[in-house]
Amino acid sequence: MANMPYIAAIDAGIHQEMRRDSNVLYFGQNMATTENHAFVAAYGHDRVRVTPISETAEIGIAIGAAMAGFRPVVELYMAEFMLVAMDQVVNEAPRFRYMSGGQVKVPLVLKAGYGFTCGWAGQHTGTLTSLFAGVPGLKVVIPSTAADAKGLMATAIRDDNPVVYLHHYLLTLEHGEVPDAEHLVPFGKAEVRRAGGDVTIVATGWMVPRSVAAAEQLAKEGIKAEVIDPRTVAPLDLDTIMKSVDKTGRVVLVDQGTRHASVAGIIAAEICEQRFKSLKAPIVLVTAADTTIPYSEPLEAAVLPDEARIVAGVRKVLK
Amino acid sequence: MSLQSPSAERQTWMFTQMLRIRTFEERVKRSFTDHPGVIRGHTHLADGAEASIVGSLSHFRDGDAALATYRCHGYPLVLGSDPKAVMAEIYGRADGLCKGLGGSMHLTDVKRGFLGTSGIVGAGIPHAAGAAWAAQIRRKGNVVMCFFGDGASKQGAFHETLNIASLWKLPIVFVMENNGYNVVTTTAQEDANAAAGEALAVKAKAHSMPGVTIDGADPVAVYTTVGEAIERARAGQGPTLVESKVYRLSAHGNIIAPPGVPLHYPEHEAIAVFGKREEYEAALRGDPVPRFRGVLVRNGTLSAARADELAAQVASEMQGAVDFALKSPFPKLESALEYNYA
Numbered sequence: 121m122a123n124m125p126y127i128a129a130i131d132a133g134i135h136q137e138m139r140r141d142s143n144v145l146y147f148g149q150n151m152a153t154t155e156n157h158a159f160v161a162a163y164g165h166d167r168v169r170v171t172p173i174s175e176t177a178e179i180g181i182a183i184g185a186a187m188a189g190f191r192p193v194v195e196l197y198m199a200e201f202m203l204v205a206m207d208q209v210v211n212e213a214p215r216f217r218y219m220s221g222g223q224v225k226v227p228l229v230l231k232a233g234y235g236f237t238c239g240w241a242g243q244h245t246g247t248l249t250s251l252f253a254g255v256p257g258l259k260v261v262i263p264s265t266a267a268d269a270k271g272l273m274a275t276a277i278r279d280d281n282p283v284v285y286l287h288h289y290l291l292t293l294e295h296g297e298v299p300d301a302e303h304l305v306p307f308g309k310a311e312v313r314r315a316g317g318d319v320t321i322v323a324t325g326w327m328v329p330r331s332v333a334a335a336e337q338l339a340k341e342g343i344k345a346e347v348i349d350p351r352t353v354a355p356l357d358l359d360t361i362m363k364s365v366d367k368t369g370r371v372v373l374v375d376q377g378t379r380h381a382s383v384a385g386i387i388a389a390e391i392c393e394q395r396f397k398s399l400k401a402p403i404v405l406v407t408a409a410d411t412t413i414p415y416s417e418p419l420e421a422a423v424l425p426d427e428a429r430i431v432a433g434v435r436k437v438l439k
Numbered sequence: 440m441s442l443q444s445p446s447a448e449r450q451t452w453m454f455t456q457m458l459r460i461r462t463f464e465e466r467v468k469r470s471f472t473d474h475p476g477v478i479r480g481h482t483h484l485a486d487g488a489e490a491s492i493v494g495s496l497s498h499f500r501d502g503d504a505a506l507a508t509y510r511c512h513g514y515p516l517v518l519g520s521d522p523k524a525v526m527a528e529i530y531g532r533a534d535g536l537c538k539g540l541g542g543s544m545h546l547t548d549v550k551r552g553f554l555g556t557s558g559i560v561g562a563g564i565p566h567a568a569g570a571a572w573a574a575q576i577r578r579k580g581n582v583v584m585c586f587f588g589d590g591a592s593k594q595g596a597f598h599e600t601l602n603i604a605s606l607w608k609l610p611i612v613f614v615m616e617n618n619g620y621n622v623v624t625t626t627a628q629e630d631a632n633a634a635a636g637e638a639l640a641v642k643a644k645a646h647s648m649p650g651v652t653i654d655g656a657d658p659v660a661v662y663t664t665v666g667e668a669i670e671r672a673r674a675g676q677g678p679t680l681v682e683s684k685v686y687r688l689s690a691h692g693n694i695i696a697p698p699g700v701p702l703h704y705p706e707h708e709a710i711a712v713f714g715k716r717e718e719y720e721a722a723l724r725g726d727p728v729p730r731f732r733g734v735l736v737r738n739g740t741l742s743a744a745r746a747d748e749l750a751a752q753v754a755s756e757m758q759g760a761v762d763f764a765l766k767s768p769f770p771k772l773e774s775a776l777e778y779n780y781a
Binding site: 174183190208226227 | 504506535536537538539540541545547548549554555556557559562563564565566567568569570571572573574575576595596599600602603606607777778779780781
């Protein structure tokens with residue numbers, strides 16, 4: 121084990137896979153511009169390249185290289201930059217295996233940070249998870265700890281499908297214990313971050329530590345909240361969520377996405393259809409308000425889910 | 440570097456491939472009247488582009504790759520795909536090239552190097568560059584053939600990709616089949632180079648790569664020019680943009696209509712939209728298939744009788760493709776969910 125920040129753990133995951141498989145490529149804007157760049161030094165310019173600001177070509181090239189047998193990782197920095205190339209993400213990468221009747225595989229990773237809500241205003245702060253989570257053929261992963269950041273990256277690179285890897289910018293410097301040895305975190309397997317029998321909280325990314333903090337606060341009052349981190353939203357581990365719902369009958373879904381474009385909305389629909397009779401109260405959604413993220417600090421804080429709102433959500437569902 | 444003309448034997452092969460594409464496309468078109476309802480959605484025919492397709496693919500080697508657009512029936516036929524499987528795919532049948540999941544716009548035959556087909560204009564251009572990066576890393580002298588139309592050259596994907604391909608000296612040849620129309624919009628209405636009376640190949644200049652314009656109705660000219668671009672790419676000297684001027688002899692595609700309205704091929708846009716019957720008739724007079732037949736018969740490469748014999752063989756082959764496709768069953772319903780994930 122090594123204690124390292126989330127951002128270093130992501131790199132550790134890429135290194136782990138680039139060392140073991142010479143078909144893994146890593147490229148993007150504003151990287152690999154000198155021979156000292158850690159990935160250039162280790163793997164050379166055949167496999168590690170800087171690109172111009174051309175997201176459509178970057179992701180499209182990744183698709184072509186993947187169809188030709190390589191495993192590209194595209195460094196996109198910010199999830200919003202995928203919007204520039206949405207056709208490639210949504211209507212190219214996940215379509216080719218299907219449309220070819222299974223002839224091709226498109227193993228690639230789109231690495232992008234999201235949710236940078238610290239004064240980045242309206243265009244660099246989105247939580248766009250649900251834009252990708254519902255696309256057949258795409259997988260979507262959201263690590264919330266340093267260990268998962270490494271293990272989910274490694275699994276994403278080995279996966280034979282296009283994977284959108286969303287790392288949370290506000291977790292960048294959060295430290296955690298990360299296995300030194302080969303580390304893989306399976307897709308579609310949620311992690312129970314805190315066990316409890318009174319209420320089920322489902323949260324992703326930056327909302328996980330906030331939900332755990334809320335659960336700790338509630339524990340002082342004797343309220344036992346279970347916090348589930350799905351870790352991957354496509355595939356989504358509904359079994360773990362449903363088992364918890366059977367146990368608690370009360371659900372709070374926490375999501376940094378705007379309410380009407382949240383993964384929480386999708387989870388709520390599944391719970392309502394599958395476990396209506398287990399529910400003792402209506403499901404509560406604690407999400408970002410349906411708004412563009414404002415620049416000014418108090419306004420930014422006011423539209424995002426925080427510990428107090430999660431606590432309030434739990435109190436509401438317990439009434 | 441100057442490439443030799445193809446041998447007589449090779450030219451006969453090229454003529455045969457042109458006939459195969461033409462006859463196949465005629466059978467697709469005829470399906471709308473012979474078997475109404477069998478073909479669904481949208482089909483786009485390559486009639487008029489045969490010389491360009493065949494000339495370009497005449498240099499194809501093992502390990503090379505080709506990527507194209509939704510107007511994609513011709514390429515796999517030349518690369519060796521079974522026309523039975525191609526027609527069955529267009530008919531949505533289980534024996535189709537892509538098991539009936541892709542259809543006319545998404546033909547793929549990986550075993551023959553036909554890697555994948557995007558139906559979104561310009562979107563496949565970077566895919567071809569990605570395959571070319573793979574070829575560059577593997578250092579086996581392979582190239583990628585990237586086919587698209589004049590319309591695609593107004594997409595960001597085109598310019599972004601040409602920039603990177605030139606910067607990275609990727610082993611790729613960009614073949615722009617300029618058929619003069621983006622659906623019902625003429626090139627001069629949407630392209631600044633065309634409006635200024637310039638060739639579309641000048642776009643290569645912006646990306647510091649050679650750009651050439653050729654008569655895409657002349658298979659030998661295409662063979663030579665594209666062949667030189669391929670040699671350049673194989674030698675590590677980077678990409679070339681070839682503007683291959685062709686005339687699409689059918690309308691952009693069959694009519695777009697909801698179920699219940701019988702699908703068919705309308706008249707070409709030159710007539711239906713612009714009322715330029717003479718332009719279209721001139722294109723028919725320059726039809727590359729009879730034109731190449733005439734060249735080969737005149738120069739003694741082929742006797743008229745042998746040319747007729749080849750045409751009869753091809754007609755029978757494509758009749759077999761239609762018969763096979765009609766008999767092929769629909770795919771099992773479970774297969775609708777089978778290939779979303781690997």
